[in-house]
Amino acid sequence: xxxxxxxxxxxxxxxxxxxxxxxxxxxxxxxxxxxxxxxxxxxxxxxxxxxxxxxxxxxxxxxxxxxxxxxxxxxxxxxxxxxxxxxxxxxxxxxxxxxxxxxxxxxxxxxxxxxxxxxxxxxxxxxxxxxxxxxxxxxxxxxxxxxxxxxxxxxxxxxxxxxxxxxxxxxxxxxxxxxxxxxxxxxxxxxxxxxxxxxxxxxxxxxxxxxxxxxxxxxxxxxxxxxxxxxxxxxxxxxxxxxxxxxxxxxxxxxxxxxxxxxxxxxxxxxxxxxxxxxxxxxxxxxxxxxxxxxxxxxxxxxxxxxxxxxxxxxxxxxxxxxxxxxxxxxxxxxxxxxxxxxxxxxxxxxxxxxxxxxxxxxxxxxxxxxxxxxxxxxxxxxxxxxxxxxxxxxxxxxxxxxxxxxxxxxxx
Numbered sequence: 001x002x003x004x005x006x007x008x009x010x011x012x013x014x015x016x017x018x019x020x021x022x023x024x025x026x027x028x029x030x031x032x033x034x035x036x037x038x039x040x041x042x043x044x045x046x047x048x049x050x051x052x053x054x055x056x057x058x059x060x061x062x063x064x065x066x067x068x069x070x071x072x073x074x075x076x077x078x079x080x081x082x083x084x085x086x087x088x089x090x091x092x093x094x095x096x097x098x099x100x101x102x103x104x105x106x107x108x109x110x111x112x113x114x115x116x117x118x119x120x121x122x123x124x125x126x127x128x129x130x131x132x133x134x135x136x137x138x139x140x141x142x143x144x145x146x147x148x149x150x151x152x153x154x155x156x157x158x159x160x161x162x163x164x165x166x167x168x169x170x171x172x173x174x175x176x177x178x179x180x181x182x183x184x185x186x187x188x189x190x191x192x193x194x195x196x197x198x199x200x201x202x203x204x205x206x207x208x209x210x211x212x213x214x215x216x217x218x219x220x221x222x223x224x225x226x227x228x229x230x231x232x233x234x235x236x237x238x239x240x241x242x243x244x245x246x247x248x249x250x251x252x253x254x255x256x257x258x259x260x261x262x263x264x265x266x267x268x269x270x271x272x273x274x275x276x277x278x279x280x281x282x283x284x285x286x287x288x289x290x291x292x293x294x295x296x297x298x299x300x301x302x303x304x305x306x307x308x309x310x311x312x313x314x315x316x317x318x319x320x321x322x323x324x325x326x327x328x329x330x331x332x333x334x335x336x337x338x339x340x341x342x343x344x345x346x347x348x349x350x351x352x353x354x355x356x357x358x359x360x361x362x363x364x365x366x367x368x369x370x371x372x373x374x375x376x377x378x379x380x381x382x383x384x385x386x387x388x389x390x391x392x393x394x395x396x397x398x399x400x401x402x403x404x405x406x407x408x409x410x411x412x413x
Contacts, residue, residue: 003047015285021067023369024048087115096122160184228257295319301391
């Protein structure tokens with residue numbers, strides 16, 4: 001697979017994920033191996049559309065709608081209609097520079113009649129009087145282009161009465177809070193995962209128990225009896241453990257101690273790292289859990305590309321706890337003190353330095369579709385395009401498998 005791809009979440013005002021936007025770039029073009037002259041075949045082809053044909057929507061969005069950029073050629077050639085996906089799950093995003101002649105309008109009407117949604121990036125020429133506007137389901141507005149104030153908010157409120165507005169590239173929670181009261185509006189940007197610089201001084205009891213478990217399993221030779229006692233004090237962790245063990249060895253389990261003894265240190269540690277991360281982020285947007293887990297698997301998968309295979313498990317841990325400050329609502333240095341992290345992981349998360357940080361730096365650039373920075377890092381660390389893409393796609397598929405297993409266990413409980 002010779003394409004970079006990332007799915008960026010769109011939130012509603014309650015911080016629930018409503019959709020994702022696919023950002024992709026052909027690897028050759030990103031790394032300067034293609035000319036800038038676009039042939040007809042280049043115009044009709046699309047890395048994003050090709051990937052949706054291959055993967056479908058589910059691994060990328062978990063069943064939420066997917067926003068994907070298309071151009072005039074894709075629209076005229078009816079490319080979205082060739083995708084083997086449910087039309088209601090695809091939002092076709094057009095550039096605001098598109099010519100809105102009768103043919104373009106007719107194609108948009110055709111898409112909508114089939115169940116697809118239509119969006120435009122930026123304001124149209126002629127604004128709401130443009131003939132395309134009445135056929136829009138979404139208008140995507142980049143907040144970086146405007147001063148956030150009463151005038152801007154009034155404009156967005158007026159637009160949201162006509163169509164759903166997506167406010168893109170929101171940098172921080174202060175900006176999100178200022179805009180989150182607007183009806184029929186979605187929000188996207190770094191705001192939900194920005195580092196915490198100050199926070200609460202107390203941690204909820206349920207989180208203390210989870211952190212205690214992580215601290216215990218990160219000891220060199222932890223006692224399984226102590227681990228069983230810690231798990232037994234938490235119904236949620238106890239249920240999670242029993243469900244986990246039932247998926248790998250269907251048998252009657254007499255007690256938590258029995259379950260822990262059967263699994264052994266290695267499997268208990270593997271289960272606990274994932275289970276605890278989900279519990280810690282239980283009162284946060286679902287995207288925090290998802291992002292933490294995908295970062296963990298992505299980092300683990302990149303170990304080989306960075307020639308750090310012996311550190312694959314600590315890279316997993318680094319990704320898993322890369323949002324610990326957001327989860328615990330305190331600066332990372334203080335949050336890291338709550339968890340017994342090995343020094344390489346702590347150095348990467350707290351100091352943004354060390355051997356592990358170069359992997360985290362790449363992941364940050366990748367998940368925000370910072371293609372220019374990615375290109376530099378690819379060359380700097382001699383990374384192979386297909387290995388990177390496969391590492392990310394595998395992380396998405398691994399996360400979906402994890403969710404499916406959780407959902408299946410919940411249905412049987």
